[in-house]
Amino acid sequence: MISPWTWSYDRYEPRTERVVESLCTLGNGRFATRGAAPETAADAVHYPGTYVAGCYDLLVSDVAGKRVGNEDMVNLPNWLRLRYRCLPDDGPPGDWLTPDSRCLRHYRVVLDLRAGTLDRRMEFQDGHGRRLGVTHTRIVHMADPYLAAQRSTFRAYGWTGTVEVESRLDAAVTNAGVERYQDLDGRHLTGHHCGVEPDGVAWLSCRTSSSRIGIGLAVRTVTRPLVVTRASCTDTGTVQSYRLPLGPDHRATVVKTAALYTSRDRPVGDPMPLAVAHAQGAPAFPVLLASHRAAWERLWSQGELHVVNGDMGRLLRLHLFHVMQTLSPQTAELDVGVPARGLHGEAYRGHVFWDELFVLPYVTLHFPEVARALLLYRHRRLPAARAAAREAGVRGAMFPWQSGSSGHEETQSLHLNPRSGRWLPDHSHLQRHVGSAIALNVWRYGQTTGDTGFMHGQGAELLLEVARYWAGAATYDPAHERYRIRGVLGPDEYHDAYPEAAVPGIDDNAYTNATAAWVMARGLELLDDLPAARRRELCVRLELDSEALDRWDAISRRLYVPFHAGVISQFEGYGHLAELDWESYRARYHDIRRLDRILEAEDDTVNRYQASKQADALMLGYLFGPAELHALFARLDYRLDDDLWRATVAYYLGRTSHGSTLSSLVHGWVLARQNAKDAWRYYEEALLSDVTDIQGGTTGEGIHLGAMAGTVDLVERGITGLEAGAEGLRIAPFVLPEIAHSSFTFCYRGHYGVRIRLVEGRLGVSLPPCQDGDVTLILPGERRVTVAAGEEHWFRIASC
Secondary structure: OOOOOOEEEEEHHHHHHHHHHHHOOOOOEEEEOOOOOOOOOOOOOOOOOEEEOOOOOEEEEEOOOOEEEEEEEOOOOOOOOEEEEEEEOOOOOOOOOOOOOOEEEEEEEEEEEOEEEEEEEEEEEEHHHHHHHEEEEEEOOOOOOOOEEEEEEEEEEEEOOOEEEEEEOOOOOOOOOHHOOOOOOOOOOEEEEEOOOOOOOEEEEEOOOOOOOEEEEEEEEEEEEEOOOEEEOOEEEEEEEEEEEEOOEOEEEEEEEEEEEEOOOOOOOOOOHHHHHHHOOOOOEEEEEEHHHHHHHHHHHOEEEOOHHHHHHHHHHHHHHHHHHOOOHHHHHHHOOOOOOOOOHHHHOOOOOOOOHHHHHHHHOOOHHHHHHHHHHHHHHHHHHHHHHOOOOOOOOOOOOOOOOOOOOOOOOOEEEEOOOOEOOOHHOOOHHHHHHHHHHHHHHHHHHHHHHHHHHHHHHHHHHHHHHHHHHHHOOOOOEEEEEOOOOOOOOOOOOOOOOOOOEEEEOOHHHHHHHHHHHHHHHHHHHHHHHHHHHHHHHOOOOHHHHHHHHHHHHHHHOEEEOOOOOOOOOOOOOEEEEEHHHHHOOOOOOOOOHHHOOOOHHHHOOOOOOOOOOOOHHHHOOOHHHHHHHHHOOOOHHHHHHHHHHHHHHHEEEOOOOOHHHHHHHHHHOOOOOHHHHHHHHHHOOOOOOOOOOOHHHHHOHHHHHHHHHHHHOOOOOEEEOOOOOOOOOOHHHHHHHHEEEEEOOOOEEEEEEEOOOOEEEOOOOOOOOOOEEEEEHHEEEEOOOOEEEEEOOOOO
């Protein structure tokens, strides 16, 4: 029977081992360790990795005749390494054992989502019939952000002898987890020192090459039974050896307890002695395990979504697990953003993109203090965004498409097409819409939490500076009698230039322009809400006189949005591009998700075609409900009715290759809002995208955090139509038959424990008895209902 709280693998498959490692990663919001077998080092099959949030380093590589700098989230020393072999009393020593050993007879990996533990159970049998059972239990402690531990148990079946165990600290690691980055330098660690304390605690210290971040790692290894240790040091680590007696009635246990510090930690100190002291003083494994489980229990009580659908419920729980261990309450203490691939691997170099747009809605509802911290990461990088805007000749804040440690643009200048083997110019830094994503998250955080301290402080600065940038980026075109934004990329990412153009960028991306107009309108609204003294202060600092604010208002009402053939154009001129023979390409290549790579390898370019990588114009239907979207276009003096929007959705559905995991999520969301029959197919694809490695190798490089959080958000906000605001909670539910029963608890403006239940076409909203004050519900048709503490109200959902 499959447990609703476990994720397991019953066979060892080298071909998919890196996917297992990503999906079995354990973390606590500060650092994470991939679910690699401790017996293995990095090779073609296995890739151990440990990553600390926000620990980046920049290296320069020679690529295609150019010197190219790339900042990476650094793969830190491996604390897991443990190898072992049998020394029978009546025969020669056996080989060192790993999952790749030919004598492996049984293998099972179990990720316990409720407890946050990873168990790996193996059984080996040699040529003499001697069997050895091995069980590893691993945690990355959720309550103590510096600790991780692994307990390994050995059991002999039908023989007596000794198991020889080597416990290692290994800093001979590089960033080599992404094949297409192999031409780039990945040797980030230098200055290695190591040793073993008199009490047996092994340690190593090193630092990152250019960012000079100090790393201190210490491991206390305890065996049962206690035996004499042989210890030695290498250039890049330590080796501790043990010989443990085994027999049918005598098990042996090895517990490694690791403490990991960096020089970025607060209060500031030398990481190495801090790690040693922490490892020495750490509780025994049973105590650590109990407190770790208790921390996860609290986390689940605050963050769980319950769906009465066996397979889907398990998938959503897995997604939630990875969201919560990437962005846990521990994250609230750090200066970090939302890494697009979690802390699970090295794809995208650990950078922060716009994925927070898909992640923060869930985090804000359940862990508002974490959401606030993630927005403060952006605020601390306002100086870099302002400098980028000035360099571009405008005012305000121009946030980078890829952000890392400093807030400067970290997008690569070249990218490799694996199909053609060619390094190509990368213009994705022109995706200026990342600023609108930040502003939108600020606004929705404020609406949901009522955190006026943040909204009047850092939040106002963020949103207003993004609005100021858009006001400068827009130029008036007398021919159109409208403002235009030129030379950008939209979320599609395929189209980085017009066919035959000498310079990159496209004009008037509908998503970019519409969201820019929304940001400026919200900026004006926020200024009106600020206390008079704060408003005057910001207007003086940001040079927002009446003329500047009048310009914001004018642009927010007259930004150009192109149309063609009765639909919204993805960008100006999209309708003039050639149509692609989709069936021909599907027949030739089967999987055409990365159509851009296919065409480039054929010496063609996707810029010539009406073909999109992912939702672009349709992103508007993801961000805004129908009423809000219609109001946005009405402010721009465009008529957008349901018929035009449905035609737009249908148009782009047939012209999208879904080369991003976010694409199926957005299409599922948009179609669900239309009660379309295909909604479930797209949503299910988003649910399965990582566990089935739908993109053919990308999951092993790190999970897709935006898609995981977005699938949860669709059940919570999407199906219920939940939108939080100062007036109350708007609820506009619809029926999605595959998700007929669900429930979740969330925070709204100081009300903890607001609960929504969806049961057979009815929706219930309740408040716990201990809450102060009422909550106003705003139902379709602007009908208002007040829910008092201890009450529950039920409403029937209109059928489609």
